[in-house]
Amino acid sequence: MTDDRVQLTRSLKSRHIFMLSLGGVIGTGLFMGSGVIINQGGPVGAVLAYLVAGLLMYLVMVCLGELSVQMPVSGSFQAHATRYIGPGTGFMIGWVYWMSWATTVGLEFTAAGMLMGRWFPDVPIWYWSALFVAVLFSLNALTTRAFGEAEYWFSGIKVAAILGFIVVGILAIFGGLPLASGEPAPMFNNLVGDSLFPNGISAVFAVMMTVVYAFQGCEIMGVAAGETENPEKSIPRAVRNVVFRVLIFYVLAILVLSAIVPWQQAGLVESPFVQVFDMVGIPFAADLMNIVILTALLSVGNSGLYASTRILWAMSKSGMAPRGLAKLSSRGVPLYALAITLCFALLSLLTSFIAAETLYMILTAISGLAGTVTWIVIALAQYRFRKAHYKAGGTVQDLKYAAPLFPLIPLACIFLCVSLFVFLAMDPTQRPSLYWGFGFISLCYGAYYFTQFKRQRSLAPIPAA
Numbered sequence: 001m002t003d004d005r006v007q008l009t010r011s012l013k014s015r016h017i018f019m020l021s022l023g024g025v026i027g028t029g030l031f032m033g034s035g036v037i038i039n040q041g042g043p044v045g046a047v048l049a050y051l052v053a054g055l056l057m058y059l060v061m062v063c064l065g066e067l068s069v070q071m072p073v074s075g076s077f078q079a080h081a082t083r084y085i086g087p088g089t090g091f092m093i094g095w096v097y098w099m100s101w102a103t104t105v106g107l108e109f110t111a112a113g114m115l116m117g118r119w120f121p122d123v124p125i126w127y128w129s130a131l132f133v134a135v136l137f138s139l140n141a142l143t144t145r146a147f148g149e150a151e152y153w154f155s156g157i158k159v160a161a162i163l164g165f166i167v168v169g170i171l172a173i174f175g176g177l178p179l180a181s182g183e184p185a186p187m188f189n190n191l192v193g194d195s196l197f198p199n200g201i202s203a204v205f206a207v208m209m210t211v212v213y214a215f216q217g218c219e220i221m222g223v224a225a226g227e228t229e230n231p232e233k234s235i236p237r238a239v240r241n242v243v244f245r246v247l248i249f250y251v252l253a254i255l256v257l258s259a260i261v262p263w264q265q266a267g268l269v270e271s272p273f274v275q276v277f278d279m280v281g282i283p284f285a286a287d288l289m290n291i292v293i294l295t296a297l298l299s300v301g302n303s304g305l306y307a308s309t310r311i312l313w314a315m316s317k318s319g320m321a322p323r324g325l326a327k328l329s330s331r332g333v334p335l336y337a338l339a340i341t342l343c344f345a346l347l348s349l350l351t352s353f354i355a356a357e358t359l360y361m362i363l364t365a366i367s368g369l370a371g372t373v374t375w376i377v378i379a380l381a382q383y384r385f386r387k388a389h390y391k392a393g394g395t396v397q398d399l400k401y402a403a404p405l406f407p408l409i410p411l412a413c414i415f416l417c418v419s420l421f422v423f424l425a426m427d428p429t430q431r432p433s434l435y436w437g438f439g440f441i442s443l444c445y446g447a448y449y450f451t452q453f454k455r456q457r458s459l460a461p462i463p464a465a
Contacts, residue, residue, distance in 0.1 A: 014234040016148035021221040021242040023155030029214030035272035043258030044196040045204035049211040054247040057215045059413035060375045062403040063382035065239040068222045069401040072231035075314025076222030084384040092444040093377045094315045100370030101308035103363045106349035108301035154299035161292040169256030172280045180281035191259045216371030223307045236401045312337040369437030379413035
């Protein structure tokens with residue numbers, strides 16, 4: 001049953017927001033993809049790439065923090081873009097972000113099912129995918145608090161795994177834990193042994209976009225602002241804590257990986273974390289990391305389903321999506337928006353088998369571009385908001401939370417994000433993603449202005465005979 005009088009509830013606590021933002025950033029990009037980054041960019045190049053991506057994440061988080069405290073609504077940057085940039089941009093970023101996350105959720109279901117095949121090789125993958133669909137739908141359909149608690153524990157497992165890995169890795173580097181092969185402690189020979197950039201500095205730029213993808217997800221904090229208890233305190237605290245903890249986790253983990261695993265061998269196995277645990281002789285290392293990676297997949301799926309559902313609900317409230325999706329259950333959950341999002345996620349899952357060379361490729365290209373475009377929109381919205389605030393006679397002291405160094409921070413964020421597109425354009429293998437991504441963005445703008453034109457025509461008075 002739904003009731004138009006029911007509203008979203010502010011049931012997410014500060015700890016939920018903190019772990020939601022942390023969990024959105026710490027995912028399979030670190031556990032699975034970091035070895036490839038080290039192999040292609042070199043050990044020092046990988047550390048440098050993660051530092052630059054971490055700086056960009058900080059710029060985005062402080063811009064979003066200011067907007068979310070000033071305007072704590074579910075839908076976040078989509079509503080901010082509509083108000084401070086224009087409704088066309090709000091329409092565009094809402095649909096791009098929704099489609100990106102809904103597609104990602106579908107991919108997580110497939111990947112989680114494939115991971116279960118390690119322990120249950122005779123059970124079809126789609127059985128497990130269906131089970132995970134039911135679990136995540138239930139968590140999101142019950143209450144917002146249930147979603148927050150699930151994500152809190154999902155993220156906690158990932159953080160504990162990284163901390164354990166860092167401790168084990170540091171001991172192995174300095175000889176506290178002997179390597180199973182009997183080789184001497186590696187110290188920092190692998191880190192700087194060959195050269196700082198064995199594949200050249202251009203290789204660092206080539207992997208930069210992949211590294212930035214790993215940090216995307218931090219903006220989910222803003223999506224949850226409309227359901228957060230006391231956002232004036234919770235959001236600034238989350239911004240401060242998340243940025244520095246993520247940098248510490250990521251950079252230390254990459255340093256440990258680079259010091260233990262020679263860069264030539266990194267990325268040759270499924271997870272470099274499993275490789276390190278095997279090298280120090282920890283029993284059942286692959287199974288332990290399989291559990292952690294499965295948790296990371298479910299965490300990303302859980303967060304993505306929540307974020308895309310709230311964005312779709314917010315757009316339906318403002319008339320940018322079908323009005324019927326704005327209805328809430330008696331528990332304050334947008335069930336219709338959740339169901340539509342899940343259906344699209346399942347369709348994107350099917351394209352990975354049925355139309356992998358066409359539609360699936362297009363969906364993943366748009367998804368890859370969406371995060372960086374979202375960051376540009378967040379920075380531009382904060383820049384426009386602050387300009388309007390000053391023009392109205394306001395001061396920095398009037399703001400409950402203000403991004404420092406205005407206008408340097410939003411402009412630097414926009415510049416770095418645009419630079420990433422330049423790097424993509426220089427790489428022939430990644431250039432098609434720009435065509436599909438910006439093509440879809442143009443389509444969204446066209447759809448908005450076409451519907452607006454039709455709406456204005458329908459509202460125009462009929463001329464007298």
